[in-house]
Amino acid sequence: MPIATVNPANGETLKTYEAMGEEELERRLQLAEATFRTYRTTTFAERAQMMNRAAGLLEEDQREIGRVMTTEMGKPVEQARAEAAKCARAMRWYAERAEGLLADEEPPEQDVRDSGASRVRVRYRPLGPVLAVMPWNFPLWQVIRFAAPALMAGNVGLLKHASNVPQTALYLEDLFHRAGFTEGCFQTLLVGSAAVDGILRDERVRAATLTGSEPAGRAVASTAGEMIKKTVLELGGSDPYVVMPSADLDRAAAVAVTARVQNNGESCIAAKRFIVHADVYDAFAERFVAGMEALRTGDPLEEGTQVGPLATEQGRRDLEELVDDAKRAGAEVLCGGERPDGPGWYYPPTVLAGITREMRVHREEAFGPVATLYRAGDLDEAVLIANDSPFGLSSNVWTREEREVERFARDLEAGAVYVNGMTASHPAFPFGGVKRSGYGRELSGHGIREFCNITTVWQGA
Secondary structure (H helix, E strand, O other), X not given: XXXXXXXXXXXXXXXXXXXXXXXXXXXXXXXXXXXXXXXXXXXXXXXXXXXXXXXXXXXXXXXXHHHXXXXXXXXXXXHHHHHHHHHHHHHHHHHHHHHHHOXXXXXOHHHHHHOOEEEEEEEEEEOOEEEEEOOOOOOOHHHHHHHHHHHHOOOEEEEEOOOOOHHHHHHHHXXXXXXXXXXXXXXXXXXXXXXXXXXXXXXXXXXXXXXXXXXXXXHHHHHHHHHOOEEEEEXXXXXXXXXXXXXXXXXXHHHHHHXXXXXXXXXXXXXXXXXXXXXXXXXXXXXXXXHHHOOOEOOOOOOOOOEOXXXXXXXXXXXXXXXXXXXXXXXXXXXXXOOOOOOOOOOOOEEEEOOOOOOHHXXXXXXXXEEEEEEEOOHHHHHHHHHOOOEEOOOEEEOOOHHHHHHHHHHOOOOOOEEOOOOOOOOOOOEOOEEOOEXXXXXXXHHHHOOEEEEEEEEEO
């Protein structure tokens, strides 16, 4: 894929960029290593001052960078501006809390005495340059939720962003530089995906984090394993959205629409499989389909647009193939399901019912505004359907029965269970999945410690 901004609303190429050559890449790796030696000794107060300044600059740039994101990957511009605001809040959250999250820990006195020490501390120290391989769907947020904790921990970042969001990638490097971080603290590497393996093999790169596809995750994990380097992977998701008889159906259906089409449906944590108890299936389906049909699809730069084009032509083609496969296998199309005429990579909000295990859409992630409906006879069957997926990122459950809440919290195979609400990422809570959705955690104290050297400091009497 060329490194270029291609407007998904009309297919027009707006800007192209040359990939960095080996000489420039080497210069930047040297700079990252050299910068880390000094940046790691800065105080939390110094880092926080720069991080807060970056948050303020991002807020000032909110409208401008929101328009850039929309032009590069097609999300409705109101959602793009909201993404920028969310990033600024997360940066301030880590600026305020990083020192406490990484404070030295002292084990119980009895354990210290038993070890023969006079004092024992557990200290969190930064690892060094961390490579971040990031996707296009949340081009600011995916990066900030790595960069804010990593920089506050004393690491330096090397960003290999998706090739279709180069302007956003370059903006991020400039943002941190304007905020006072020295040049080598955060660098954008304009390189293709083929360069990732070599960068990760470089001894100066100490760890990596990737958000993206399963194949990309396997490639990074394989190389990192060979080189014995820490990784965090956040891969695909096909999140279940379970509706039980006690649920508030009007609210559950309304939230379901947003949960499916947020970010044009191109979100790993978007609800994708809607598993509804037989007692309320028809009532929920009627409300849900009506909500999907009422969505306003159109130019993502227009205020009020709720669903824009998919980010890439290939992405639309992949989504269309999943829907067509399901239709051939007997799925019922309750709305949508046909590519519209005209320019741009649009696909309508779509609801499919009558899903069977033989259909690709049952086991593969639908990355776009396509929902699948399942009928469950009881709670046990709902859990079975929900877990019948290679993914385990997040999950959503709608019930007013506390015993059902506890059952789902115990048995759903996912990194999160959201009850009577929509899955969302927040800096205070750990984020990540199980199974083919990856491993490790981002955000919260768990996330900032992922790229730290957890050091035991033992002192004798």
